[in-house]
Amino acid sequence: METILCPTDFSACSENALLYSDALAQRLGARVVLLHNVYEPVMVELAPYEAVPFVEAIQDPAYRQQQQDKLDALIERLLRQEHEAPVYYESKIKYGITTTSILQVAREEQADLLVLGHEGFQEGFEDSATAYLLREAPCPVLLVPPHVSFAPPRKIVYATDLKGESFTDMSFVCQMASYFGAELQLLHTLPDDSPAARQQAEAGLALLHKRLPCPKVSAHVEVHSSTEESIFQFCFRQQADLLVVGCRARSFWLAAFHRDHLQQIAAHTFLPLLVLHHKK
Secondary structure (H helix, E strand, C coil), X not given: CCEEEEECCCCHHHHHHHHHHXXXXXXXXXXXXXXXXXXXXXXXXXXXXXXXXXXXXXXXXXXXXXXXXXXXXXXXHHHHCCCCCCCCEEEEXXXXXXXXXXXXHXXXXXXXXXXXXXXXXXXXXXXXXXXXHHHHCCCCEEXXXXXXXXXXXXXXXXXXXXXXXXHHHHHHHHHHHXXXXXXXXXXXXXXXXXXXXHHHHXXXXXXXXXXXXXXXXXXXXXXXXXXXHXXXXXXXXXXXXXXXXXXXXXXXXXXCCCHHHHHHHHHHXXXXXXXXXXXX
């Protein structure tokens, strides 16, 4: 991992994500790119009828410098902390729609990981900027819930529907697990416990297990009518440190998942949530 992108609006939750990014970068030898976006709509919403909307916004140099000073202060605070290894920090300021700017910088910087602060459960999460970035990001996304501080993961839960994980996804998770010496727990949830379904699930997990070059891997089958509840209960019982799910072609692929299931997990997660994307 070479580049971690961490957007910030200088809120408490984005600062928490930055601290998490910093700690992760120390251990993985990555650089951290801080991004602040100044929201700038592309046109005036209440333009006169048949009039040409004003599209060129005026960028105030003084305001930009204020935001840059805030970014510099964040970096200075990070540099004053004790570090296990040096971290290179870079800051960027963009103007425009926030989600568009984040995706643009992620591509320009060839980010390996996008780290987002999460304010906790909110109504209408599926329509939020965070939900949009989870779907559209060109790289894995790590969602950091409030009040979670970094600790080297010892148990990583990898939830799967057993419909074909990509080699890239598995390699990314195995690298994380191997680097931290963590146990990787494969989890598949069944809506009912029929013998045929369980046998098929166990066979699929066994096959996936063989393909993973990790020293510590275990496989688990859970039965629950609610997939997201099953995942949360399993993570709580196992005292997991990180939850991993996947995304394929704009539709999330957990067991029997529709998009709203993933949104529920992202909205309610009490663990850092890593969302992987298949390479396009």
